[in-house]
Amino acid sequence: MKKMLFLISSMLxxxxxxxxxxxxxxxxxxRVVVYDNIATEVAAPPTTFAATNDDLWVTLGDxxxxxxxxxxxxxxxxxxxxxxxPKARKSAFLSAQGKITWFNLxxxxxxxxxxxxxxxxxGEAKDAVWFFGPRxxxxxxxxxxLMAPNFKLPDANGKQHSLSEFRxxxxxxxxxxxx
Amino acid sequence: MKxxxxxxxxxxxxxxxxxxxxxWIEAAKPEYTVLIDExxxxxxxxxxxxxxxxxxxxxxxxxxxPNEVAxxxxxxxxxxxxxxxxxxxxxxxxxxxxxxxxxxxSEKELKERLTPQNPNWAQAAAEFxxxxxxxxQGQKLASIQHYKEAQRLNPDNWNxxxxxxxxxxxxxxxxxxxxxxxxxxxxKPYYPPRRLPETKKPEVKKKN
Numbered sequence: 513m514k515k516m517l518f519l520i521s522s523m524l525x526x527x528x529x530x531x532x533x534x535x536x537x538x539x540x541x542x543r544v545v546v547y548d549n550i551a552t553e554v555a556a557p558p559t560t561f562a563a564t565n566d567d568l569w570v571t572l573g574d575x576x577x578x579x580x581x582x583x584x585x586x587x588x589x590x591x592x593x594x595x596x597x598p599k600a601r602k603s604a605f606l607s608a609q610g611k612i613t614w615f616n617l618x619x620x621x622x623x624x625x626x627x628x629x630x631x632x633x634x635g636e637a638k639d640a641v642w643f644f645g646p647r648x649x650x651x652x653x654x655x656x657x658l659m660a661p662n663f664k665l666p667d668a669n670g671k672q673h674s675l676s677e678f679r680x681x682x683x684x685x686x687x688x689x690x691x
Numbered sequence: 692m693k694x695x696x697x698x699x700x701x702x703x704x705x706x707x708x709x710x711x712x713x714x715w716i717e718a719a720k721p722e723y724t725v726l727i728d729e730x731x732x733x734x735x736x737x738x739x740x741x742x743x744x745x746x747x748x749x750x751x752x753x754x755x756x757p758n759e760v761a762x763x764x765x766x767x768x769x770x771x772x773x774x775x776x777x778x779x780x781x782x783x784x785x786x787x788x789x790x791x792x793x794x795x796x797s798e799k800e801l802k803e804r805l806t807p808q809n810p811n812w813a814q815a816a817a818e819f820x821x822x823x824x825x826x827x828q829g830q831k832l833a834s835i836q837h838y839k840e841a842q843r844l845n846p847d848n849w850n851x852x853x854x855x856x857x858x859x860x861x862x863x864x865x866x867x868x869x870x871x872x873x874x875x876x877x878x879k880p881y882y883p884p885r886r887l888p889e890t891k892k893p894e895v896k897k898k899n
C-alpha cells in the first residue's frame with residue numbers, strides 16, 4: 513500500500529515538474545502571431561540566432577500553422593497564390609540554423625506590402641506580439657472591383673450573418689457604436 | 692420599406708461587443724439586422740473613419756454610394772449640424788428608384804470617389820488591430836501605446852480615437868477627451884462633408 517502511495521505521489525510530482533518546466537519559459541516570453549485575425553503561438557529562434565531588429569523569424573512548420581502559407585520550390589504559397597522569393601535576397605528570408613530552417617515573416621510582409629505592427633513591451637502578459645494586416649491588394653480590391661467586401665459577423669443572439677446573404681436586395685450598411 | 696427589396700444591416704463597432712452595444716440594441720428594438728463587430732472588421736474592410744457611416748450596396752453587391760456620414764435622426768445635430776431628413780429622403784429615393792435615383796452613383800462616379808488606401812492608413816490599421824488584440828488579452832497598458840500610434844498615423848480616423856478613449860480614462864491615458872477635441876475644431880465638422888446632389892425638382896410637363 514505504502515509503495516503504491518509512493519508511486520502515485522512520485523508520479524504526481526513528476527507531472528507537476530513537467531507542467532512547471534513547460535509553462536515557466538513560456539510565461540517569460542511567449543511569441544504570438546496574429547495573422548488574418550487569428551492568434552497563434554510560435555517557437556522562438558535559438559538565442560545564438562538573435563535577429564538584429566524586430567523581425568519575426570518562424571520555423572517552416574509555424575509559418576504554415578500561423579499563416580497557411582507554405583514554402584514550395586516555386587515560392588511561398590497558399591492555395592493558388594504564390595510569391596517567389598527574390599533570389600538575390602534569399603538570405604533575408606531564409607536562414608538554416610542546424611537542422612531547422614527559419615523564415616522571416618516580417619521580410620515577407622514587406623515583400624507583399626502588408627502592414628505589420630509589433631509589441632515588444634512584454635507588458636502584463638509578457639507576450640511579444642506581431643500583428644499582420646491585410647495585403648495591400650486585398651485591402652484595395654474593392655476600389656477597382658467596386659464590389660462591397662463581404663464579411664461574417666454575429667447578431668446579439670450569436671447567430672452568424674454574411675453580407676452576401678442579402679444579395680438580390682438593396683442594402684444600407686450602417687456602422688455605429690456605443691461610444 | 693421591406694417591400695421595395697431594401698434591407699438595413701446595422702453594425703455595432705464596439706470592442707466591448709454585446710456588453711457595450713447590447714443595451715442600445717435592446718432600447719431600439721430594431722426590425723432590421725444588427726450585427727456586433729468586436730474587431731472593427733467592417734471599419735477596416737471599408738476604410739471607414741467615423742460613426743455613423745453608411746455604404747449603399749445594390750442588388751448585385753456593387754457599392755453605389757461609398758462611405759458617408761449617415762445621421763438618420765437629429766439627436767446629435769447640435770454637434771454635427773447635419774439634417775437627417777435630407778439623408779433619409781435620399782435613401783427613400785434610392786429604395787424606390789434604384790439605379791435611376793440621382794443618389795445612386797454610376798461606376799464612373801464611384802471610381803472617382805474610391806481611392807486606394809494611403810500606406811500610412813494601412814499601417815495605422817495594423818497598429819489599431821494590435822492594440823485591440825492586446826486589449827482583449829487584458830494587456831491594457833501595452834494597448835495604449837499602439838492605439839496612440841494608430842491615432843498618430845491616421846489622425847483623420849475618429850474611430851481609432853473615440854474607441855480608445857472610451858476604453859480608458861481618456862484624460863489620464865491620452866491627455867484629452869472627445870468633447871475637448873471637438874471644441875478644438877472650433878465649429879469645423881469632424882466628418883468629411885456629405886456630397887448629396889441637390890434633389891431634382893419634380894419635372895413639370897410643359898404645356899404645348
